[in-house]
Amino acid sequence: MVYTPDFLRRLYADMLLIRRFEERAAQLRLAGHIPGFLHPSIGQEAVAVGACAALEPQDYITSTHRGHGHILARGADPGRMYAELFARREGYNRGKGGSLHIASAALGIMGANGIVGGGIPIAVGLALALTVRARLAGTGAPTAGVAVAFFGDGASNQGVFHESLNLAALWRLPVVFICENNLYGEFTPQHRHQPIRDIAGRAVAYAMPGVVADGNDVLDVFRVVGKAVTDARQGRGPTLVECKTYRLRGHYEGDMGHYRPPDEVAAWQARDPVVTFRERLLAEAGFTTADLEEVERAVEARLEAGVRFALQAPRPAADEALEDVYVETHDGSALA
Numbered sequence: 273m274v275y276t277p278d279f280l281r282r283l284y285a286d287m288l289l290i291r292r293f294e295e296r297a298a299q300l301r302l303a304g305h306i307p308g309f310l311h312p313s314i315g316q317e318a319v320a321v322g323a324c325a326a327l328e329p330q331d332y333i334t335s336t337h338r339g340h341g342h343i344l345a346r347g348a349d350p351g352r353m354y355a356e357l358f359a360r361r362e363g364y365n366r367g368k369g370g371s372l373h374i375a376s377a378a379l380g381i382m383g384a385n386g387i388v389g390g391g392i393p394i395a396v397g398l399a400l401a402l403t404v405r406a407r408l409a410g411t412g413a414p415t416a417g418v419a420v421a422f423f424g425d426g427a428s429n430q431g432v433f434h435e436s437l438n439l440a441a442l443w444r445l446p447v448v449f450i451c452e453n454n455l456y457g458e459f460t461p462q463h464r465h466q467p468i469r470d471i472a473g474r475a476v477a478y479a480m481p482g483v484v485a486d487g488n489d490v491l492d493v494f495r496v497v498g499k500a501v502t503d504a505r506q507g508r509g510p511t512l513v514e515c516k517t518y519r520l521r522g523h524y525e526g527d528m529g530h531y532r533p534p535d536e537v538a539a540w541q542a543r544d545p546v547v548t549f550r551e552r553l554l555a556e557a558g559f560t561t562a563d564l565e566e567v568e569r570a571v572e573a574r575l576e577a578g579v580r581f582a583l584q585a586p587r588p589a590a591d592e593a594l595e596d597v598y599v600e601t602h603d604g605s606a607l608a
């Protein structure tokens with residue numbers, strides 16, 4: 273497959289945006305601007321960017337506690353994301369979601385989720401809604417869009433993962449399950465919590481395709497997820513995609529990662545998805561250093577403006593705490 277320079281540039285810019293966004297967020301947290309935990313996805317940028325590049329505006333995603341990358345790859349504004357991390361009113365969820373719970377219906381981001389596995393059944397529900405919507409529209413298309421659930425290797429041990437795959441396969445729903453196997457669930461290596469290597473193999477139990485992608489290669493992720501998305505869009509049902517990758521930082525910002533062998537970390541650092549893609553663009557795609565420096569300056573400028581915007585944004589008032597938590601009924605009383 274031949275990709276246009278614009279497309280390749282966009283993939284690089286999006287991966288770099290995620291990398292620098294999170295590096296900056298870690299500094300801002302140390303400086304006291306971010307309450308609560310941060311779970312960086314540094315090292316996993318190729319999964320978010322490759323997968324979201326295969327989606328269209330009408331599609332939906334659900335995300336996890338490690339969700340900044342998915343949300344940025346879906347087109348979120350870094351300023352509004354920083355505002356959310358800083359608990360400011362201009363954030364995507366008026367400062368009440370924080371790092372772990374960013375949602376934007378306008379961007380098709382139906383929630384990052386602090387509950388491990390929590391986004392998987394939501395994506396199945398979205399996929400069902402998309403098929404119902406297509407039927408009501410009467411266009412004859414099998415679906416009005418595709419839903420994608422991002423989750424980790426640890427989440428694939430949750431009961432809800434199995435229930436969701438079962439129902440999605442049974443009803444041939446337009447959903448793509450993307451497992452980011454970064455080899456650890458919190459501080460536990462994969463071989464200590466699963467008797468398998470390839471999580472994609474779990475698809476067999478639900479009679480759906482299970483495919484492995486190189487999660488550190490943005491073009492491989494795009495290719496594999498692209499096929500799964502096309503299948504879902506054309507009514508052929510769900511796919512389980514496993515992206516083999518690695519988180520280069522701790523489970524949360526501040527975790528020093530002493531449970532990991534240094535040679536393992538070094539081996540994956542040598543396969544850094546942002547650095548290796550940059551090298552490929554220079555060696556194989558005709559980009560010059562000056563081209564990429566221009567992209568890098570634009571990313572820095574966007575983030576700089578985003579931080580300034582968020583630092584100036586107002587904080588919510590205490591009495592706003594329960595707004596948007598309960599649905600108002602016709603007479604204004606709250607539904608529990």
Ligand SMILES: Cc1ncc(C[n+]2csc(CCOP(=O)(O)OP(=O)(O)O)c2C)c(N)n1
Binds near residue numbers: 386388425427454
């Ligand atoms: C239902 C539930 N159980 C346990 C936790 C605590 N917890 C937070 S992150 C995590 C590990 C998740 O691992 P994985 O799904 O592989 O995602 P990763 O952190 O590797 O991105 C756990 C157990 C939780 N948040 N929710």
